[in-house]
Amino acid sequence: MNWWHTIVEPLQFAFFQKGLLVATLSGALLGFIGVFIVLRGMSYIGHGLSHAVFGGFAAFQLFAAQFYIIGAGVWGIVSALAITQVTRRSRVGADAAIGVVTTASFALGVALFAKFGSSGPSFDNALFGSILGITPVQIAGLVVVCFITAAFVFLRYRPLLFSTFDPDVADVSGVSVSRVEAGLMIVLSLSILATLTIIGVTLVAAMLVIPAVIARMLTDSFGRMLAYSTIVGSICGLLGMYLSYFAGVPSGTMIVLVGAVFFVIVLAITGGRGLRRTSGLDDHSAAEPMRAPAVTG
Amino acid sequence: MTGTGVGPVLVSLDGVDAGYGNTHVLHDVNFHIHEDQFTGIVGPSGAGKTTLLRLLLGTLNASGGTISRAPKLSTAYVPQLETVNWDFPITVFECVLMSRTQGRVMPWASKTEKTQVHSVLERLGIDDLAQRHIRELSGGQQQRMFLARALLRQPQLLLLDEPTSGVDVSTRHDVLHLLADLHEEGMAIVLTTHDLNGMAAHLPHLVCVNGRIIADGSPNEVITPDVLELTYGARMEVLQHLGMPVVVDSGGPVLVQKDIA
Numbered sequence: 001m002n003w004w005h006t007i008v009e010p011l012q013f014a015f016f017q018k019g020l021l022v023a024t025l026s027g028a029l030l031g032f033i034g035v036f037i038v039l040r041g042m043s044y045i046g047h048g049l050s051h052a053v054f055g056g057f058a059a060f061q062l063f064a065a066q067f068y069i070i071g072a073g074v075w076g077i078v079s080a081l082a083i084t085q086v087t088r089r090s091r092v093g094a095d096a097a098i099g100v101v102t103t104a105s106f107a108l109g110v111a112l113f114a115k116f117g118s119s120g121p122s123f124d125n126a127l128f129g130s131i132l133g134i135t136p137v138q139i140a141g142l143v144v145v146c147f148i149t150a151a152f153v154f155l156r157y158r159p160l161l162f163s164t165f166d167p168d169v170a171d172v173s174g175v176s177v178s179r180v181e182a183g184l185m186i187v188l189s190l191s192i193l194a195t196l197t198i199i200g201v202t203l204v205a206a207m208l209v210i211p212a213v214i215a216r217m218l219t220d221s222f223g224r225m226l227a228y229s230t231i232v233g234s235i236c237g238l239l240g241m242y243l244s245y246f247a248g249v250p251s252g253t254m255i256v257l258v259g260a261v262f263f264v265i266v267l268a269i270t271g272g273r274g275l276r277r278t279s280g281l282d283d284h285s286a287a288e289p290m291r292a293p294a295v296t297g
Numbered sequence: 298m299t300g301t302g303v304g305p306v307l308v309s310l311d312g313v314d315a316g317y318g319n320t321h322v323l324h325d326v327n328f329h330i331h332e333d334q335f336t337g338i339v340g341p342s343g344a345g346k347t348t349l350l351r352l353l354l355g356t357l358n359a360s361g362g363t364i365s366r367a368p369k370l371s372t373a374y375v376p377q378l379e380t381v382n383w384d385f386p387i388t389v390f391e392c393v394l395m396s397r398t399q400g401r402v403m404p405w406a407s408k409t410e411k412t413q414v415h416s417v418l419e420r421l422g423i424d425d426l427a428q429r430h431i432r433e434l435s436g437g438q439q440q441r442m443f444l445a446r447a448l449l450r451q452p453q454l455l456l457l458d459e460p461t462s463g464v465d466v467s468t469r470h471d472v473l474h475l476l477a478d479l480h481e482e483g484m485a486i487v488l489t490t491h492d493l494n495g496m497a498a499h500l501p502h503l504v505c506v507n508g509r510i511i512a513d514g515s516p517n518e519v520i521t522p523d524v525l526e527l528t529y530g531a532r533m534e535v536l537q538h539l540g541m542p543v544v545v546d547s548g549g550p551v552l553v554q555k556d557i558a
Contacts, residue, residue, distance in 0.1 A: 039385065157404035162395040165385050172354045172374045173450065175398050216386055220430035223404070225386045279384055 010245045019131030019198070022142055023237035023251060026195035029146050030204065031211030031233020032153070033191050035226050036184055038212040038281055039164050044095060045083055047205035048102030049185075050192045052079035054201040055105030057126065057193075058112040072196075076189035079105065084185050106201070129200030129252025131241065138197060145194040149187050153226075156180060161222060200252035210259035211236065214266050216281060217274030232262060304332030307367045307454050307485055308353050314361035315348055322348045324509050326362070330454060330487060335480040337496040338489045340506035341529050346489040349506060350456055353487060373447035375457040378439055383432045389442050390414060390427040396446045417445045421475070437468030444475065455479065457488040461495055473499040493520065493544045516542055 010016040037046045056075020079102065086097045113126075125132070153160060162170040163177045171177045192204050199207055215228035240255030247254060267274055308330040316322040323345040330336070330353060338346045351357035352364060354374055373396075387395075393414050394406050401407060406414065418424040421441040426434060434442060440460060447455055460476070461469040469492070477499060480486050490496055496503055497516040505511040505519055505528040512524040520542035525533045534545040 154404065155402050157402075158395055158398045161387075161391070162398060165387060165392070165395065166376065166381065168356070168380070169374050169376055169446075170398075172356055172372060173396055173398060220386050220388065220432075222385075222387050222391055277384065277386070281384070 006246075007242075010242065015132060015134070016241075016245060018134045018139060019245075019251065020238065020241050022134055022139060022198045023131070023241040023255060024234045025142050025146055025237070026198050027207060027211070027237025027240070027255060028230045028234035029142070029149060029191050030195055030199070030207040031215075031229040031231075031236075032226065033149055033184075033188055034208035034210075034212040034233070035215065035222075035229045036153075036160065036164055037188065037208050038216070040184075041281075043205065043209050045098060045185075046188065046192070046208040048098045049076065049080055049083065049189055050196070050201050050204040051106035052076065052083075052102040053105075053189060053192050053196060054126065055107075055109040057196065057201075058109035061112075073190060073193050075105075076193050077186050080185035080189040081182060084181055124250070125197065125200075127200050127202050128250035129198050129203060129255070131198065131244065131251045134198070138194075142194045145190045149191060152183060152187050156183065160184065198251055199255060200250065203252040203256045206256045207233065207236070207259065210256070210263055213278055213281060214259075214263055216278050217266050217270045220277065232259075236262065304334075305367065306331055307334075307370055309365045310352060310359075310362065311364075312362035313352060313359040313364060315345075315352055315357060315359050321360075322508065323352075323506075326352075326510055328504065328510060328513075330485060332453070332485055333480075333483070334485045334487065334502065335477070335500055336487045336502040336504060337500040338487065338504045338506055339491070339493055339496060339528070340511075342491075344507040344528070346506055347458060350458055350487070350489055353454075354456055367453075370454060371450065371452045372454045372456060373450045373452035375440075375443045375447050375455070375460060377459045378436060378443075378463050381431075381439075383439075385431070387431055388428050389418070389423065389431060389434070392431055392442055393418065393446045393449055396449050413449060414445075417448050420448075421445050435468075436464040437471065440464060440468070440472055441475075444472075448479075452484065454485045454487070457486070459490060460488055461490055461492050469495055493525075497542050497544075520544060 011020070034046075037043060053072055053076040056072040056079075060071025060075070082101065083098050086101075124130075159170065159175045159180050162173065162175050163180045167177050195204060195207075211229040211233035212225070214232050215225045218228050219225050236255050236259040240258040241251055243258065244251040244254035270277075306329050310326050310328040313326040313328075314321065314324050315326070326349065328349070338349055340346050348357065352359060354372060355364075355366070390406075394410060397406075397410060401410070415424055415427065418427055421444060423434075423438050423441050423445070426438060426442075431439065431442065444460075455476075457476075460472055464472065473495065476486055476488070497520055501515060502513075503516055503519040504513045505524055507528045507530075511528045512519045520535055522533060522535055525531075525535070525544065536543045536545060
């Protein structure tokens with residue numbers, strides 16, 4: 001049958017098998033962690049962090065090619081913790097500070113790529129994702145990051161939920177909100193790094209947001225939102241990879257486009273109820289640091 | 298009902314100054330929370346009520362003076378309804394359970410936890426709403442849900458920020474009666490409010506705040522024209538009704554016929 005042949009045909013190529021595995025895992029990982037990012041109003045931070053990681057990615061390829069993943073990881077974690085500190089200390093001007101720091105890091109990466117080239121993925125591949133040249137190390141790295149992320153969320157589920165919903169009360173109820181936030185940012189930067197080459201720097205942020213928003217339109221329960229977002233993300237990765245193969249366009253581009261199509265379909269099905277459910281998403285006030293409150297009563 | 302504070306001290310503020318950055322909000326506050334306390338903090342907007350609550354909670358450090366707490370003091374906090382993101386995807390059951398952050402690490406509730414959550418929801422009369430989304434609740438039900446979340450922690454000291462704000466008169470009475478019951482069971486309770494008359498009727502102890510503590514005592518001692526003028530900066534008339542002070546805002550605009558039309 002034609003459709004069966006269409007599904008099976010690309011699987012004869014080892015590069016596609018690896019690409020399919022990595023894209024599906026990447027979609028699931030970003031969909032999973034994206035729930036916390038969207039509900040905490042941190043989409044912009046996710047976007048900025050992916051750009052910041054790109055700077056480290058380019059710099060360490062140049063100066064320590066064999067350790068560039070570790071270097072970019074350290075760069076990303078330092079950026080994530082710096083962003084957390086800036087955000088916690090002051091909401092006023094925090095977006096601007098994050099914008100300057102992360103885009104400067106991105107610009108540095110572009111300059112280094114342009115001047116010295118790359119010993120790893122090409123510039124275009126780093127920006128828009130590619131299924132070519134995926135190494136066993138990258139696959140192993142992604143699997144490890146998936147495991148770390150799942151373990152972190154499983155073991156810190158209640159503090160994560162409490163500090164996402166109500167950081168002020170969580171803080172006085174024995175939750176170390178700052179440690180939970182730092183842990184989340186570290187996991188986020190590792191997730192971005194692990195999915196960078198397949199999804200692409202410019203599109204990672206979209207995959208952090210789209211599955212979570214689709215999941216929010218479908219449910220009012222936090223637990224189910226986590227499950228739905230992970231499933232939607234993995235389906236986007238899987239379908240996007242197939243379409244990328246047949247259309248001959250970068251994998252990240254097609255994965256995000258599949259997500260966008262899903263979004264439109266779910267929006268059409270859920271209608272006004274879906275829209276209402278997303279009305280409070282990524283509200284900056286939700287992520288406002290409560291330890292520096294406005295002076296009231 | 299005692300509630301005026303004669304038991305062991307839970308939190309003690311001595312000569313405390315506090316504020317945010319260069320803005321000083323409270324000055325030279327001396328305030329002790331006792332084990333049997335049931336106190337309302339009243340004052341105008343910007344007077345420092347929430348700041349005082351944050352000092353008691355420990356989420357704000359004093360810029361001067363000393364704050365001391367009883368060892369292993371267990372506190373719970375009920376926030377203002379207006380500060381909550383009601384679009385957050387969470388059910389009533391999930392919201393109450395989230396306060397159980399110590400001990401069990403599993404995301405899902407144990408059998409014992411389920412029983413405890415349903416028990417506290419039942420006590421507050423909202424157990425049938427356990428699987429509803431939080432946005433589907435009325436103001437009074439939302440207030441009860443947060444009370445349930447706080448009670449699940451079995452605190453020694455319960456602090457509430459404007460618990461009667463945004464709810465109707467009937468719900469306000471229900472909430473205050475519930476708090477009175479909890480106080481009778483031995484819980485120390487401190488709340489902030491704008492509602493002078495409601496507090497006079499239900500609370501044994503009031504503290505008037507405006508940058509400092511203006512007065513501190515029973516409603517009859519505190520709700521007087523002189524204290525209210527010092528606190529609110531406006532003269533108010535105080536009548537007696539069934540032995541309780543009732544504040545009449547006589548300085549409001551006069552309603553004339555054309556306003557009604």
